[in-house]
Each structure stands twice: as structure tokens, then as C-alpha cells.
Amino acid sequence: MGWAQGIAKIDTRWLYLALLLSFALPLVLPTAIPLKISGETRIVYDAVEALPAGSVVAIDVFCSLSSVPELQPPAVAVTAHLFTRPLKVVIWALVPEGPIFAQMVIDKVKPEIERYGKKYGEDYVLLGYIAGAEAAMSALMKDTRAVVTRDQYNNPIEKLPLMDSVRGAKDINLLFCWMAAQPDERIRQYSVFGGIKWVPINVSAWLSGLRPYLEAKQILSFVNGLRGAAEYEYLTKRYSRGTASMGMLSISHLMVVGAIILANVTFLYAQQKSKRGN
Amino acid sequence: MILTVQAILTVLMIVDFFVTNPSLNELARQLTNTAIVLGGFTLSLGAAALARFHINHITKRTAKEWYYSIWTLVCVVLTFSLGLASTTPFGKPGYDFLTQTLLAPFSAAIYAIAGFCMFSLMFRSFVGRSVEVVIFLISAFLLLMKNAPIAEVIWSGLPIMGDWVNNVPSMAGLRGITIGAGVGLVASVVRGILGLERGGLGRE
Numbered sequence: 087m088g089w090a091q092g093i094a095k096i097d098t099r100w101l102y103l104a105l106l107l108s109f110a111l112p113l114v115l116p117t118a119i120p121l122k123i124s125g126e127t128r129i130v131y132d133a134v135e136a137l138p139a140g141s142v143v144a145i146d147v148f149c150s151l152s153s154v155p156e157l158q159p160p161a162v163a164v165t166a167h168l169f170t171r172p173l174k175v176v177i178w179a180l181v182p183e184g185p186i187f188a189q190m191v192i193d194k195v196k197p198e199i200e201r202y203g204k205k206y207g208e209d210y211v212l213l214g215y216i217a218g219a220e221a222a223m224s225a226l227m228k229d230t231r232a233v234v235t236r237d238q239y240n241n242p243i244e245k246l247p248l249m250d251s252v253r254g255a256k257d258i259n260l261l262f263c264w265m266a267a268q269p270d271e272r273i274r275q276y277s278v279f280g281g282i283k284w285v286p287i288n289v290s291a292w293l294s295g296l297r298p299y300l301e302a303k304q305i306l307s308f309v310n311g312l313r314g315a316a317e318y319e320y321l322t323k324r325y326s327r328g329t330a331s332m333g334m335l336s337i338s339h340l341m342v343v344g345a346i347i348l349a350n351v352t353f354l355y356a357q358q359k360s361k362r363g364n
Numbered sequence: 365m366i367l368t369v370q371a372i373l374t375v376l377m378i379v380d381f382f383v384t385n386p387s388l389n390e391l392a393r394q395l396t397n398t399a400i401v402l403g404g405f406t407l408s409l410g411a412a413a414l415a416r417f418h419i420n421h422i423t424k425r426t427a428k429e430w431y432y433s434i435w436t437l438v439c440v441v442l443t444f445s446l447g448l449a450s451t452t453p454f455g456k457p458g459y460d461f462l463t464q465t466l467l468a469p470f471s472a473a474i475y476a477i478a479g480f481c482m483f484s485l486m487f488r489s490f491v492g493r494s495v496e497v498v499i500f501l502i503s504a505f506l507l508l509m510k511n512a513p514i515a516e517v518i519w520s521g522l523p524i525m526g527d528w529v530n531n532v533p534s535m536a537g538l539r540g541i542t543i544g545a546g547v548g549l550v551a552s553v554v555r556g557i558l559g560l561e562r563g564g565l566g567r568e
Contacts, residue, residue: 098484105483119513122523151468152475182407183471186463193464217407218400225396232397240451270542279381290511297535298542313511336514343508345487346501353491 090352090359101345108341112333119332126300127317129307130164130285133260139172141259142252144282146223147177147184149266153289154187159315159328160287161187161264162194167322169198174248175210176258178234180222185214185238187264207246214238223275227255227282255280260306262287268295269305277304285309367559374557414440503529 137143145165149157168175177188192199192212204210213234216222225233230253234243243249251257261276261284263269269286276284277299283306286296290311299305309318312335315328373395380392418433426433446462449455492498509515510526555561 096487101484101487102480105480120516121513122516151463151471153472154468155472155476183467186468189460190464190468216400218403221396221399221403225393225400228393228396232393233400270545294530294534294538297531298539301535310511313513316513332513336512339508339512340514342483342486343505345483346490346505349487350491350501353493 088359090355093348093352094356104345105338105341108338109334112337113330116330117333119336121316121320121329121332123317123320124310124314126307127309127314128321130309131167131318131321133283133285133306134164134167134171134173137171137173137259140174142174142176142257143168144252144258144261145175145177145188146261146263146265146272146276147179147188148181148272149184149187149264149289150181151183151187153264153266154190156289156311157264157266157287158187158191158194159312159326159331160309160318161191162326163315163318163322163324163328164262164287164309165191166195166198166324167318169195169202169204169210170322173209174251176213176248176252177211178213178226179215180219182215185212188212188238207241208248211246211248212238220271220275223271224279227275227280229254255282258282260285265289266292268292269299273299273304287314366565367562371557371559374553378553411440411444503533 134143165175177192179185179188189212192210198204199210214237216226216233218225218233222233230249231243234249236242237246255276258280261282263272263276263284264287265272266289269292272284272286276282285306285308286292287309288296288311290313293308293310296305296308300307309315312328312331315326316332317328319325319328376388377392377395380388415437418437421429421433422437424430443462446455446459450459490497490501490504492501506522506526506529508526509518509522510530515522515526552561
């Protein structure tokens with residue numbers, strides 16, 4: 087068996103091991119890699135910085151827990167930034183797993199909540215899961231109280247002072263959506279119906295799906311997965327998992343590219359050999 | 365009768381979007397809230413269907429299935445009970461442990477396994493057998509490099525080329541798909557109003 091055949095028939099477990107090492111080694115032996123800040127991430131950072139004191143920022147959680155490794159770092163980076171500013175934050179979830187994810191992010195930004203003296207009910211609220219998908223979005227834009235009667239911790243909404251001033255789309259100054267899906271429903275409800283400026287914090291796989299809406303100015307911008315997290319962490323100087331993941335992202339991507347090149351070299355070699363043989 | 369109600373409600377919701385009339389807007393709001401309540405009930409329906417499916421496996425002792433069904437139902441009951449207790453000081457630690465320490469890493473791990481399979485698949489099948497595949501390979505290479513910070517270190521042109529692939533040909537294709545889907549949605553609504561769209565009622 088020639089070398090080309092040997093590579094082509096390599097045991098899949100060796101490929102898995104190579105990919106695992108490409109993830110693990112950069113985490114064990116971190117290396118600093120220069121990072122260029124994209125225009126999209128900077129727009130989001132600037133938008134948060136430009137919000138006047140007392141502005142309401144809503145967060146819509148629309149992703150399952152399988153997206154936590156990619157979405158938690160950007161969600162934490164942006165939410166931490168929100169809590170460093172005199173803003174009000176309202177979080178709701180439109181998937182059943184959303185409240186768990188929201189709680190995980192809130193736990194991660196506890197240092198900011200404590201340092202800036204943010205109080206639950208006055209400065210931030212977790213509304214929990216709201217059933218109904220697009221109908222729920224539409225209802226939230228019209229009249230928040232008609233949809234939500236109790237928060238994530240079962241407190242009546244009337245006992246949360248922040249919710250007195252958040253009655254619908256007109257009271258929301260900026261909206262983030264942690265999402266691992268196409269944005270179409272949110273374009274209809276948040277952009278068109280609610281007229282809200284909103285920003286997807288998305289998994290990289292959906293980046294292409296957001297582009298047409300960005301060009302049409304139906305979304306303000308986006309924070310793109312782990313890469314976006316690292317950029318946002320650089321802008322806020324709060325270095326965390328996003329920055330730490332950049333080595334892993336680079337090496338694993340190089341591994342994939344290397345594997346594709348190797349597969350093609352092997353294929354071309356085998357093709358040439360077969361032509362010569364004929 | 366159902367088709368007539370469907371047509372009237374569809375027209376009403378469309379008119380509500382364009383017209384400001386307190387009575388009409390209130391009616392539309394109530395209808396939206398009804399849809400949310402129905403959405404909540406679908407969760408119960410899902411739970412009932414899941415229970416029925418697995419109880420069936422257990423009672424019939426389906427080979428290589430029934431013991432997994434028991435485990436599934438145990439997990440459902442446990443999660444449901446801890447969820448109910450999560451607002452109490454006694455139940456919260458248990459619920460947090462279940463969701464944040466077990467459910468989140470397990471969900472992420474299952475998702476991540478797909479990455480390994482895709483890597484193996486790419487190695488086996490991403491070979492330039494035709495012009496179309498070569499174009500696909502170049503696009504994939506540039507998009508991978510666009511997202512990896514190390515690409516900038518290798519050659520500053522790589523992320524620029526990746527951005528171009530994402531912002532020009534990819535976006536053009538997606539625009540076509542989005543506009544096509546939008547036109548299809550409008551056509552579907554018109555068919556619904558005219559009573560021609562009967563798939564949701566289980567009819568041809």
C-alpha cells in the first residue's frame with residue numbers, strides 16, 4: 087500500500103485525535119495571536135456606550151444549551167458591559183432552555199452586578215420563558231404586561247419597579263438576541279413591527295444569514311460567536327473565555343484546512359499515478 | 365367553517381398592522397395572547413405524547429428500548445419536579461446542579477460530536493473532483509481563514525478575501541432565498557385567505 091492509499095484509508099480515530107489535540111493544546115499552551123477588531127463589533131460597543139443613562143436594554147434568549155460554548159462568551163462580554171453602564175436590563179427567553187442560559191450568564195457577570203451596585207427588580211429583571219414564539223414576540227412589543235405576570239423567580243411583575251417603565255417596544259432603546267437560528271421572525275417583529283434597534287449575538291454558522299439584513303439596516307450590527315466575544319473583550323478590557331479561545335479557534339481551523347489540503351494532494355497524486363499506469 | 369374563521373382572522377391580523385383603531389387593535393392583541401396560551405398548551409401536549417410513547421415501549425417490553433424509556437421518564441419526572449421546586453430555597457441548588465452542571469455540558473458535548481464527524485467527512489469527501497467542488501473548496505478555505513485570527517498573521521489578504529466571499533456571492537444567494545421565501549409566505553397567506561391552503565387541517 088502506497089503512502090497516498092495509507093493516508094486515504096487512515097483510521098477515523100486518528101483524525102479525531104488530531105482534532106482533539108488542535109483544541110486542547112492551545113488551551114494548555116496559550117499563545118498570543120494579534121486580533122483585528124471588526125467594524126460590526128465596534129458598532130455594537132459604540133451603541134452601548136452611546137446609550138443615555140436610564141435607557142432600557144432588552145435581551146431575548148433564543149438558543150438551546152448546546153450553543154453555550156460558542157454563545158456564552160459573547161453574551162457574558164456584552165452583558166458585563168451593559169452592567170458597567172447606568173442602564174436597565176430586561177431579559178426574556180423564547181425557548182424553554184433560555185432561562186437556564188440567562189441565569190448562567192447572570193452568574194458570570196456577578197462581579198459587575200456587585201461592583202456597580204445593580205439591584206434585581208430596579209436595574210435588571212429576568213422574565214423567564216415565554217411560550218408562543220413569534221406570537222409572544224409580537225405581544226411583547228405591544229404590551230409586556232399582557233404576556234408576563236411573574237418573573238423567572240416567580241415574583242409578581244407589579245412588585246418589580248423596573249417593569250413599571252417597560253410596557254412595550256416604545257420603552258426599549260436597544261435589544262440583543264442570543265441566537266442560533268435565522269433572524270427572520272425577529273426582523274418581522276422587532277425591526278418592522280416594533281421599530282427597535284437590535285443586535286444578534288449569533289453562532290458563526292448563521293453569519294451569512296445575517297448579512298442581507300445588516301446591509302438593509304434591519305439589524306444594527308452583530309457580535310459573531312467566539313471571535314466576536316474576543317473582540318468585545320478587547321474593547322471592554324475584560325479578558326475572558328473569548329480571548330482564551332482564539333488560539334484554539336486558529337489552530338483547529340488550520341487543522342481543518344490542512345486536512346482538506348492533504349486529502350486533495352493525496353487525491354491528485356492517486357489520479358496522476360492511475361493515468362501513468364494506463 | 366374552519367376555513368372561513370381562518371380567513372377572517374388572517375385578514376383581521378393584517379388590517380391590525382396597518383390601521384389604528386382601539387377596538388380592532390385590542391381584539392388583535394387578545395388573539396395574539398390566545399396564540400401564546402395555545403403555545404403553552406403545546407408543551408403539555410408534547411409531554412403527554414412523550415409519556416405515551418415511552419409508556420408504550422415499557423408495557424410492551426420493546427427489545428433494546430424499554431429500559432431507555434424508563435430512564436427517559438425518570439429524567440422527565442426528576443427535571444419536572446426540580447423545576448417546580450426551583451423557586452424554593454430547598455429546590456434551587458438541585459435544579460441549578462441539574463441544569464448548569466449536567467444538562468448544559470451534556471447538550472454542548474452532543475453538539476460538539478458533530479464537529480468531529482464533520483472533520484472526518486471533510487477529510488474523506490472534500491476533494492476537487494469537479495469545477496463546482498473546487499469552487500466550494502476555495503470558498504470554504506477562505507471562510508475558515510476569515511474567522512481564524514491566525515489568518516491575519518499568515519497573510520493579511522486572507523480575511524479580506526473571506527469577507528468578500530461572505531459579503532458578495534454568499535449574501536447574493538441568501539438574498540435570493542430570503543426574497544423567495546418571503547414571496548412564498550405571501551402566496552401561502554393569500555391561499556389561506558382564499559381557503560385553498562388546507563394542509564394544516566390534514567386535508568389535501
